[in-house]
Amino acid sequence: METTDPTDNATLTAASDPAAPIALRERYFNRELSWLAFNQRVLDEACNEAHPLLERLRFLSISGNNLDEFFMVRVAGLKGQLLQDVDTRSPDGLTVAQQLSAITEEADRLMDAQQRVWSAIRRALATSGIDVLDLADIRDDEAPWLEAFFREQVFAVLTPQALDPAHPFPFIPNKGFSLIFDLRRLSDDEPIRELLMVPARLPSFVRLPDLPTQDGIVPRARYVAIETVIRRFTNILFPGYEVKGDGAFRIIRDSDIELEEEAEDLVRYFRSAIKRRRKGRVILLVMEVGMPENLEKLIKEEIGGADAIITDTGRFLGIADLEQLVEEDRPDLKFPLFNPRFPERIREHGGDCFAAIRSKDIVVHHPYESFDVVLAFLKQAAQDPDVVAIKQTLYRAGKQSAVIRALVDAAEAGKSVTAVVELKARFDEEQNLMWASQLERAGVQVVYGFIDWKTHAKVSMVVRRENGTYRTYCHFGTGNYHPVTARIYTDLSFFTADPRAGRDAARLFNYITGYVEPHDMELLTISPMGMRERLAELIDAEIDTARAGGEGSIWIKMNSLVDPAIIEKLYRASAAGVQIDCIIRGICCLRPGVPGLSDNIRVRSIVGRFLEHSRIMCFGNGAALPNKQAKVYISSADWMPRNFDRRVEYLLPIENPTVHAQILEQVMVANLIDDEQTWQLLPDGSYDRVHTGRRHFNLHRYFMTNPSLSGRGEARSGAVPKLSLKRGT
Incomplete structure (x- = not known):
């Protein structure tokens, strides 16, 4: 259980303008109760008559499975603390016994x-x-x-x-x-x-x-x-x-x-x-x-x-x-069948992933664009005689994984293949042990990472011999290498041949496999070595902009927002006038819209046909979002203590102008203007379904029916229509 004190990290909480003196219970929502509120939103989709009947039944079954896992892990953890007389309070000030009492009451209501x-x-x-x-x-x-x-x-x-x-x-x-x-x-x-x-x-x-x-x-x-x-x-x-x-x-x-x-x-x-x-x-x-x-x-x-x-x-x-x-x-x-598109950029290069990536960075938007492109990248690496090495992290790979098959084929073809298999992926431990054994039998160098940290970063790198030298191609994902969940989770896959990213990826793998601490990282920021601090710097820059009279602005999209130190930073940014929009699908411990604390923070949750899973962070960098000079990042990490302190994660800046615009002006704007499957978090912790009656904009439907994000860039025929915060089309 995470019981981080928001005052633990002095470098993050120190500020010239201290946040308003508001009691803990009024500063944070309880993590466990926030999760139960998310599962209530899932259950509410089972009542949503806009969905086909069997899809409503699916939402009901998902809410049941979610609740089972909640008891198996979260409630079990609290019970263990109670038995061991642990007296640490949660960030919102509740004792273990108080949390269990509140959880029991809410879970009973949910089951009824x-x-x-x-x-x-x-x-x-x-x-x-x-x-x-x-x-x-x-x-x-x-x-x-x-x-x-x-x-x-x-x-x-x-x-x-x-x-x-x-x-x-x-x-x-x-x-x-x-x-x-x-x-x-x-x-x-x-x-x-x-x-x-x-x-x-x-x-x-x-x-x-x-x-x-x-x-x-x-x-x-x-x-x-x-x-x-x-x-x-x-x-x-x-x-x-x-x-x-x-x-x-x-x-x-x-x-x-x-x-x-x-x-x-x-x-x-x-x-x-x-x-x-x-x-x-x-x-x-x-x-x-x-x-x-x-x-x-x-x-x-x-x-x-x-x-x-x-x-x-x-x-x-x-x-x-x-x-x-x-x-x-x-x-x-049921929902009408949907067949994801294969990225046009790869097709334009005759299916040659490496040629397409060499020409320009590519972002692929799952599930609207097929996960097959990731498999194609690895399969091509396995078969290409010029590829000398492949390194791959595996957190969840599924029961029938073409990723594993590609790594096995590469090893059997004589390539140097390293797989970081995370044994601590909850409820996938047994499956991952099986994959590890299969990979080792094929000659793959299998590494299990750190004993007390999880390797949660989703990174693949391929080293290829070209023109007498070596070039590294990288894939950075916000989701798992799991072909089944890639059909229902919204995630981003970013492919690049940028030498800086290749060197950073190599340092990251050396850190995991050999405990060699990375120095002089050129693009990546990783946890548990400074990601929280880097994010704090980015928030501070927006505070400085706002205090200087500019338009400080932050957009973030992730699954969970829990970390007290980062939440305190966001409160200070709000007090300074920074406009903050958060798209938090699941747990959110930040309390938005509280006078004197979070007036300028808005929190939304999107629950619909697909499960929103991508992690994206955007900072105005001197102007209101969206703008071309904004700093845009993708990440494998949610903003939780475990992601910052006990997991190996990455944070990657997006510098390619086309990809930058696609993520900021398409993915993020679409999330912000959705008004058919969005819930607004209120200061009292309740969620209200958004019904503006103006746009009737459904971001899932939009990306299902518009051309590929990675297609041909903004200026070419077939690009995704430009979205606007002022209009839905």
């Missing part, structure tokens, strides 16, 4: 809201021809097929366990969903209690066969939740018994991996830690509403313990599992 949203969507699905059936809804003509399915596909993998002195309550794994039954033997009225853990490999929903329909009529899709199927056939599961009462429950366990400093072998430690994660402390116990009191009491005693948060909610406990229903083949209930 999820159940209400599911009920509404379920009714709407039925109206659209997709039924999710209760026991009483299963028709007589469907029962034989369902019984056969149960006998052939379900029965053999179920293992009911009696609960008595000879059979103690079993261990239930993380996210384990279980049913508990009170039974009575028909022959002698003997009572027995049975627990049934539903195997995770079973589908969450069973789709019944389509029934014959008239020509041209789409058959109704009829689904039955797996727990409903099991309850339907308890007579097969428990022959000779009568069910007197039953209930369902689900648990979440502590799934964070705490790295011990004395770990001698990082790979062995993580393999062991992944196994321990499955047995972590119970953090959350959710029980089906209406469960018999005696069963509820037993579960609380056996599972809840003194530490777990216990709640009951609704009749459907696995909100994240609703994702299975989204796969129903109903294109009319």
Whole structure:
């Protein structure tokens, strides 16, 4: 847990005009509550009737998965602090116990809201021809097929366990969903209690066969939740018994991996830690509403313990599992298919990535422009006989990664290949261990980075022999080398052959692989070696401009804004008259619009079809944004203590005029003028959906329907139409 004191860094908080003396609770929003507010915005998209119905269901399932991870990591961390009597307060002044109390109240409200949203969507699905059936809804003509399915596909993998002195309550794994039954033997009225853990490999929903329909009529899709199927056939599961009462429950366990400093072998430690994660402390116990009191009491005693948060909610406990229903083949209930464009600049050079990059720097805007260009860059490097070395960071690469394949091919072709595989990428540790083994077998030099820091920078460099010398080509990304998330996350890929960037990238890799501290960096700023300080300098320059009577201005776009020292800098900039616009998709601890503190700061959050993920920072540099002399940066880092102090990240200035204009005047302006999927953060911490009624501008739709950012530059045919802060087209 991050508990940075905003006064820890004197160089950042010192200023000739101290910020207004406002209490901590009024200066910052709580990080955990801000995250819950973000998940509420995700849930609100499930109620947004502008979205197709199955996309609304997808938002609901995402909110469920988000909440699971929140308990597994964030709440688990607070619980751990409470057990260890940690008395450090959060930056907003709350004790650990106060945070847990507030989180529990808000999470309960959120879970209740999820159940209400599911009920509404379920009714709407039925109206659209997709039924999710209760026991009483299963028709007589469907029962034989369902019984056969149960006998052939379900029965053999179920293992009911009696609960008595000879059979103690079993261990239930993380996210384990279980049913508990009170039974009575028909022959002698003997009572027995049975627990049934539903195997995770079973589908969450069973789709019944389509029934014959008239020509041209789409058959109704009829689904039955797996727990409903099991309850339907308890007579097969428990022959000779009568069910007197039953209930369902689900648990979440502590799934964070705490790295011990004395770990001698990082790979062995993580393999062991992944196994321990499955047995972590119970953090959350959710029980089906209406469960018999005696069963509820037993579960609380056996599972809840003194530490777990216990709640009951609704009749459907696995909100994240609703994702299975989204796969129903109903294109009319989903977003229209979108095929990302391949960058025109690469096509103009006959598909030769290196020739295109040599001619001019390129920025690629995902997911509107295909991630295939990154794969093409690496594949070409693997096959090109003039390429001598490839270096690559891997934070999250997915389960089926063409990136890994390209690195393997390059190593097998005799090239020097180095892969920095981050084992501490939460919930991807096991996958990354597998990739590391595969890469090592192919001859790739695999490095795991630092023990106590994560390597979060997204950097790839290719060294190529050209005209008797060597040229370095670099890719800097704001997102992961993950082909699946690259289709739904908005990110930037920047390609350059600038020698300065190549030298800096080499220094960065040497730092990660050999602990050689980089000196004389020419373009890059990296953390944990001065990124916070560099950002503070850039903010100070805007303060100086404003104090001199100029138009100081800052635009930032990122996932989270948490770091107290940087927030204090922004408050001071606001007090000096700097105009600050923040596009913060998720957590924001800065409190905007507070008189005397943040009058000139505005915060927006965009939640829509794609997940906003790029990190962009723009500073006016003597004039109001946007302008040609502005300083524009892309980064792998959000502004959080962990990114500045405990991760290896990069901050890169964009100097190429075309790319500079594309990022500043297209990407950033589009984010600022969106009025269809934007929320405004208010001083009290609430978010209001923006409805200006003027532009009807949707930035996702705009970039889906306009030509490639990296296409041909501003002056050529096919460039993206110029946007304006005063108009939406």
